Amino acid sequence: MAKLQHKHTTPNIYIIPICCAGILGAALIANFLWASFSSSYISITSNWAVEKSGSIVVPNATTTTSKKKKTANNAKRRVHERFLSGTFADLPAPDLHWEEMPPAPVPRLDGSSVQIKDLFYVFSGYGTRDYVHSHVDIYNFNSNTWVGRFDTPKDMGHSHLGVATDGRYVYIVSGQYGPQCRGPTARVFSLDTDTKKWKELPPLPAPRYSPATQLWRGRLHVMGGSKENRHTPGVDHWSLLVKDGEALEKEWQTEVPIPRGGPHRACVAVNDKLFVIGGQEGDFMAKPGSPIFLCSRRHEVVYNDVYMLDEEMKWTLLPPMPKPNSHIECSWVVVNNSIIITGGTTEKNPVTKRMILVGEVFQFHLHNMTWSVIGKLPYRVKTTLTAYWDGWLYFTSGQRDRGPDNPQPKMVVGDLWRTKLDL
Structure with a gap:
């Protein structure tokens, strides 16, 4: 055992x-x-x-990828990481000296404007998401005061309008009728700024939301924008022969479609060419079944495309903007053979997916078709309403950022600013 x-x-x-x-x-x-x-x-x-935090962690460029050193220097590498805030979208730009002028009588978002000599006509827009304006405010650049107000027609759109002027008459095309995310209208009006009288013109072939609109070669051109659901881009292009606030045709004529559709673009006629700048595809839509058309976010693509239509009715793709930019319908002026654009919105923050506002002033040089960034705004802001008088660049209204370190939109403002341009 x-x-x-x-x-x-x-x-x-x-x-x-x-x-x-x-x-x-x-x-x-x-x-x-x-x-x-x-x-x-x-x-x-x-x-x-x-x-x-809405920040992006970016490793120091000198950090090695060697497995051996990666393990040994793990703690050291974390010390060298840097955080980039949502202001990553800002471009280097010189400072401009801005003066704050008398604010607009009301704050407005997605409003519209035209300048006729020394008068600045500012149309409608949202006061809040639940309230829209239905009047015009007038600013006098010589006296630097707001000098008048009158109502818009009861059946005219309130925001996202297409507007153009011949120096006396203003043409107002389609746009959104009502607050929140209601659909667009097809109705078209003209305004005689001397008499303050309105006239209704033939409606568009289909409703459009924020179409690119301009007078060119005697015809009122309307193109792009969003279709009835507010989201689907339209590429249709129509024109109507007009003169002195009257339509000389009973129906709109179909023109060559724009190569890329969508709303919120600048549309400028200069040097016998028609330029369409920036914009986006997609936008907020009404929430399905909502009785008040409550806004619901959808996917949007902001782009930097620049298209030119010549006298032969051919579209040409030109050098793009320095960065994608939208919500610039009335954010432009023509100065010394160049187009100046203020503010807007750019691509969303890749982490938070939040909207990013633009705080730069851009210049498109028409003699050589090139872009430059010529300055900074007092803050980032979209849907600015811009004018130029006696060497001064003015802008008013829109939706501004949350602060210097947060480019997301917050307050709807009626501020009016100006800066002396030396171009």
């Missing part, structure tokens, strides 16, 4: 190494699990922090 027992008993000399090996193995496994957990935890909490 003793011999049998000895056969199945491990000698004491082997017990210690086996125990040590077991302990060492358990330690290695525990260490591996802890390292994995720590790495996962750091990754999860870092991602959470980025989402909450």
